[in-house]
Amino acid sequence: xxxxxxxxxxxxxxxxxxxxxxxxxxxxxxxxxxxxxxxxxxxxxxxxxxxxxxxxxxxxxxxxxxxxxxxxxxxxxxxxxxxxxxxxxxxxxxxxxxxxxxxxxxxxxxxxxxxxxxxxxxxxxxxxxxxxxxxxxxxxxxxxxxxxxxxxxxxxxxxxxxxxxxxxxxxxxxxxxxxxxxxxxxxxxxxxxxxxxxxxxxxxxxxxxxxxxxxxxxxxxxxxxxxxxxxxxxxxxxxxxxxxxxxxxxxxxxxxxxxxxxxxx
Numbered sequence: 001x002x003x004x005x006x007x008x009x010x011x012x013x014x015x016x017x018x019x020x021x022x023x024x025x026x027x028x029x030x031x032x033x034x035x036x037x038x039x040x041x042x043x044x045x046x047x048x049x050x051x052x053x054x055x056x057x058x059x060x061x062x063x064x065x066x067x068x069x070x071x072x073x074x075x076x077x078x079x080x081x082x083x084x085x086x087x088x089x090x091x092x093x094x095x096x097x098x099x100x101x102x103x104x105x106x107x108x109x110x111x112x113x114x115x116x117x118x119x120x121x122x123x124x125x126x127x128x129x130x131x132x133x134x135x136x137x138x139x140x141x142x143x144x145x146x147x148x149x150x151x152x153x154x155x156x157x158x159x160x161x162x163x164x165x166x167x168x169x170x171x172x173x174x175x176x177x178x179x180x181x182x183x184x185x186x187x188x189x190x191x192x193x194x195x196x197x198x199x200x201x202x203x204x205x206x207x208x209x210x211x212x213x214x215x216x217x218x219x220x221x222x223x224x225x226x227x228x229x230x231x232x233x234x235x236x237x238x239x240x241x242x243x244x245x246x247x248x249x250x251x252x253x254x255x256x257x258x259x260x261x262x263x264x265x
Contacts (some may be wrong), residue, residue, distance in 0.1 A: 023207025
């Protein structure tokens with residue numbers, strides 16, 4: 001894709017579907033922090049794995065990640081367009097971008113909602129500023145060079161009104177993930193998709209890999225294949241390959257999606 005052409009491509013589209021993938025977790029940068037990669041692996045297998053997206057958020061902020069900035073510029077390009085955004089990244093910067101109302105779905109959850117640790121129905125609630133302060137302090141209290149299981153700590157972000165269990169973050173790393181946190185937006189997304197048939201649809205896939213290919217990568221390929229007026233742009237530093245069946249309807253861009261957007265927007 002030539003420089004400065006993204007604006008023209010979006011302008012020519014009737015509808016735009018944006019897929020934000022794992023590259024926006026910025027693990028390439030996070031893993032440069034001493035001890036972070038090993039600590040993160042341990043955290044993922046611990047009984048507080050639901051905190052993993054919060055750890056990533058805190059340390060991305062220390063690195064002054066550009067993820068929110070570049071997506072905000074993309075949102076400006078899209079402001080006069082009919083679009084939807086789906087994300088498999090749990091980066092809270094994605095949630096904070098000024099997308100159009102109810103045009104974002106994050107099926108894996110993140111650090112925005114809290115739920116009962118036992119998964120009680122009806123326990124979902126938004127995190128308060130006080131909750132976020134407590135969680136940030138809690139994360140800062142860990143030593144990245146020490147095994148997470150050797151650092152016995154607890155954090156109180158409220159109790160479930162039904163069973164009294166402690167609240168945890170609402171995301172896929174929760175033992176009893178409450179998917180109601182995203183299902184309303186998922187229904188809006190699937191309804192929006194129904195209106196893309198025979199429309200000039202641009203699918204912009206940004207850094208989606210194979211952690212959850214059933215959410216972005218495979219569906220985007222299928223949509224591009226069966227919609228005669230759809231074109232897929234796949235931007236990925238390593239996993240940029242496209243099925244040969246897409247032919248000219250697929251465009252492969254072998255670049256890190258955050259770096260690419262920084263240039264193109």
